Amino acid sequence: MNPQDKKTNLSLWYRNSSAASTLTILLILLLMSTALAIAAPAFLKASNLLSTARNFSAIAVAGIGVSVVILTGNIDISIGSIYGLAGVSVAMLMKSGWSLVPAVAAGMAVGGLCGLANGLLVVYLRLPSYIATLGMMQIVRGVCYILTQGYPVSGMADSFKWIGQGELMGVPLPIYFMVLFALVFAVFRNRTKTGRRIFALGGNEEATRISGVNTKALKILCFVLAGVCAAFAGVINASKVGVAQPTAGNGFEMDAIASVIIGGSSMGGGVGTVTGTLIGAAIMGVLRNALVLLSVESYWQTLVMGVVIISAVTIDQLRKARR
């Protein structure tokens, strides 16, 4: 390859690559963080940074999962309910004597089953994913209420708290889980055949099918993955607060989906990175942290949140517009 080609590749990369988009969003995050560090030095305290990261890790894990569905051009708004049900299920199982690992596995399986139901509705009954997952959102939430009769589940063995509150070398475990999920999903999406096919499916479903790909199974898989991730996020959260609430995750899907889109994924499918989602979640997390550290008045908080989200994504769009 001659130098000319290299330059061409670079410029093409800058215009087309999702990596460039991820880079821009990363810059936005750094910018936000720097501004915050100046305005509120407490931001840089290790404990604050760690607890901020710990707090957005559930959003990130669920975001990483739902981003796979978004990659196919679909949406999953049931993840907030799945998040709630998983916490409740694990807590109830542990109360009935299960130990941590099998209970968590079962909780993730519950999430996977909910995802499977979403997938089957979308693929075989051809429901628009918005409706299928809206319905599932309500059904799953209903199950949460029915299982618990509305009462938070508490009184589990102390091991329940390990996932959300444990630490390793001074760093909270949820952060490790978040990184683990990110790595696994990044490899899955970018390096495996299935991952590549999901991208293709999101770009052009018909063409992907005609390329010999079982697009039905693929789509179902994506919903299952979203369910499993949302379930794990729900477990992190329940474990973090030590109690499983049947209402947990109400509206959580908004945050998770927002972090995916802020991270540069397209609602239309076919575009997006795991790192982007991670950064999107971090932006949301730092923003929440900032609102408190800067003592923004309660009436102004939602407004500021909206302005920052719009600004962050605008900056990334402006880069693209420079074509």
Place this chain on the structure above:
Amino acid sequence: MNPQDKKTNLSLWYRNSSAASTLTILLILLLMSTALAIAAPAFLKASNLLSTARNFSAIAVAGIGVSVVILTGNIDISIGSIYGLAGVSVAMLMKSGWSLVPAVAAGMAVGGLCGLANGLLVVYLRLPSYIATLGMMQIVRGVCYILTQGYPVSGMADSFKWIGQGELMGVPLPIYFMVLFALVFAVFRNRTKTGRRIFALGGNEEATRISGVNTKALKILCFVLAGVCAAFAGVINASKVGVAQPTAGNGFEMDAIASVIIGGSSMGGGVGTVTGTLIGAAIMGVLRNALVLLSVESYWQTLVMGVVIISAVTIDQLRKARR
């Protein structure tokens, strides 16, 4: 036209037409209503029918508006906040001495401005509509809080209640408004050139643009219309309860969008009818009425709601699959 042609037309109509889809959904609504009438005779009381219709008229009006945005393949999740802000604005204006009509006009203008902001963000900053309207949702809600300092606005002149509580020939006014909006929008969408161009835009934006249509202005217009309708819905609601709450409409966008999709519109754009949206809103309204009339236990309500929504849309999909 010979008889052969007529038959072909009929079968074509059944396979292709959105009208057939609307018909199916209407049948589902009638089915639901019949079942309900048998299970709970109180359903058929004129007062119950009228108040149910009055209750879903706000969803219907907002749904009719947002369906135009959905028709372009975009989404507007800020309508719930706009709904809240409009109620608050009209109430505050009336409190400060404005009379009803100019105050309502101003409220709708406020909604239109919010929609304009959405449109500008989507068209000129090229933000994904999900993010633009998510940001606006928070900004507008923030404005509600800031304007009212969180307190519900009450103590308006009695004329404030006219829109939501007035009656004409025994029928509540909101129902007239709903029908009026439906008629105007049906004509607008199906008979005017702007309306047809919105369909075209939703079907293939690029092709529409290169046909010489100003797609940017068109898209902005759609967001403005959604804002205006949501605002009017918010006014109906505030007027119905006689108080404007800054939190009104939190989560309302879900209901409005659901009724649009249940009504047969496609999230991808280019497909949908006004009547369908109306019926979608009616299904949601009757369902809510049913849950109370049948004394469904609170914890089962969400679950039942989810099941019914999925079933309703499934039936329509099965018709399409019969092709």
Place this chain on the structure above:
Amino acid sequence: MSEQTRPLLEMRGVSKSFPGVKALDRVDLQVYPGEVLALVGENGAGKSTLMKILSGVHRMDEGEIYLEGKAVSLPDPLSSQKAGISIIYQELNTLNNLSIAENIFIGREPIAKNGLVDRQRQHREARALLDEVKLPLDTQTLTGKLSTAQKQMVEVAKALSFNAKLIIMDEPTSSLTNAETRTLFDIVRRLKARGVAIVFITHRMVEIFQIADRVAVLRDGQMAATMHARDTTEADIISAMVGREIGDLYVKEVAPLGEVALEVQGLSTKNRLHDVSFYVRSGEILGFAGLVGAGRSEVMRAVFGIDPRQSGTILVRGKKAAIRKTGDALRYGIGFVPEDRKEQALILDMTVKKNMSLAALDRVSRGWFIDRLRESRLAEKFVSLLRVRTPSLEQRVKNLSGGNQQKVVIAKWMANEPLILILDEPTRGIDVGAKKEIHKLMSDLARQGVAIVLVSSELPEVIGMSDRIVVMHEGRVKGSFDRRGVTQEEIMQMAVS
């Protein structure tokens, strides 16, 4: 339309670059009223780009455009329309969710006195236009239901409706069969008689001599030559296009025929196919001929597991094959190049490399994981084999010229190394040089024992490349011919009755 008359359109020194590509380099072009100018060139030469500048889709980097002597700027499609230019794009731009009538009049809807769209008038005028292009369809039909050729004719009708002074047709015939092409040429002649100027882009040499007055040849973004059609030969044009001799177009070498690789027995589908049977041996090329809508594409889709079959058996190498979805077909070693590259074959937002490897991921992977090096090598191989004009393997396919996109589709299926390869209009929109390469590749594959099914609406291609030819009509197999000695007329006769 002699050179003495004032040109209707004059483009001077037009240049246009895309990142990594200089698509047009100081191009001059004149078009005279009442003439048909054939604009030709290899894939990626810049033809479509030049025309999109005229239609207001692209803005030129430098240059001037004069219409009837006056300098004009064409910043957007609307101003181009107003200036009297209408265009049929290479890539179809139909609005599939609207009726035919609305497709034709979108943006210029007739308005009745009450301010609403005058639907009656719209349908009336659309009816007249459809009659003109001989499309016997209801104007209320949803455009999404039409076949590619029918959509193409709707686009022709739309272009006519502008009453433009200059009509640009970017490869309109690539998805048409002879009958429609003849209709189109009749229309062109009528327009010409009215003094309308037409720029006609095509890769089919015969068409140039049937219809064009002059020929303009683009090469690598530069105007290589303009000539009068009557003073020139196919060889001249080709050598101006590619800078070398090409020789005979259809090179079918004789390959030894093996066992029956694919056999279809009594295939029927719900609506359109009835009892279709055929077979193809390894090493054999089986051509499929027929009119638009004859059902050839539907046969191939049903065989490949895309559309459900109602009855019928598929045998692969003598054994019954259970093909229910496309993945099954792939496992039986079948490859399929579909007819519509944009809708059915390409992931437009993906890179050249990723598109090429999509059907062959198993061949470039170790276990679950894609071996990126192997993937790149595979793509590099086909980019050079098929001479795909792209600045990089990382270019998104949507930024390639139409013909180069088609090459990517072919590469994708060749990369999969199928034993049975179904090609539906494989050379649509491909330039003569590349076409020849593809024909040669087909021939080579056959020699290596691949069984090939070739569906093509270009009869010379079917006749030139096939060992046997199956003719279809209205969802049924009408008969078959041996390649040797069959004429276009014989095939047409069978296809229409």
Place this chain on the structure above:
Amino acid sequence: AEKIVVIGQQLGNVVFLPAEQGTKDAGKDLGIETEWQSPLRAEAELQNEIMLSLIDRGDVNGIAISCTTGDALKDAIDAAIDAGIQVVCYDVDSPNSKREYYVGTENYKVGHLAGEYMIELYKDSGLEKVRVAQLEGIPGANDIEARKKGFADAIAGTNIEVVYSLPCNDNVDEAINGIEYYTAANADNIDAWYMAGGWPYSVDPSAMPETNKWKLADPNRKIVTIDIFTETSPAFFALGVLDVAIGQDFYQMGYQSVSLLHKLINGEAVEAEYNEDIGAKFIGTGGQIATWENWKEVLGVKE
């Protein structure tokens, strides 16, 4: 058969769980049918719809409602009363409506009480100034606003001052994260927390390590909260990270509302005084006040 419906503010809001239980128990004790209804979202319009449907149902004799916004339910309450249904408000009143009875504790008073306890807690501290951070829910929510106001009025003119108010949108996770962030960042800038709603105490104390650390580091740091959750609150007292919790008795609100309605429906005499401040005949359900001293007895925790 006699049927009484009790309406909560939002499905899934834990404070209404005891009210639901009280409703059921009262129904059982009185031998009448009761029904619990909650809108899916805390919105007056949805409660309004439920009221109208109940009126049309025709089989409902009495309704008790905790109003999301009092004035927004005025018309619905009046309509029900006009239709011959007995209506009372509990927890959150609708003062301008035709309802005659209010069952509950005033939120304003509860807030005021919290303020009084705060003053009490700091009376011997010797601090010149007591800086309080406050937790609230959705800005403007009726009950919370009343509690904020009660607190503010109580501490007016003292050395106690609210320096920050943190909204949590009625979301437990947001409440916890916010408290943690703020406490960690402002450990030396605040002396106390006043939680106008009990969101953070519906979970396990381990969810708030920073706040616990802060609290335990200095005896002059105090936390006063409204709401008691019998399942989860004791753990906080046990750790010494909570000083005062003031709980409204929602169980009694449910139970008393049903009993009252039953009497009204059957024309029995009701003992209730007209209360000027409330503008209704008032049935106080009292509440629980758990302090650092008495929490074990109040919450029924055995040694």
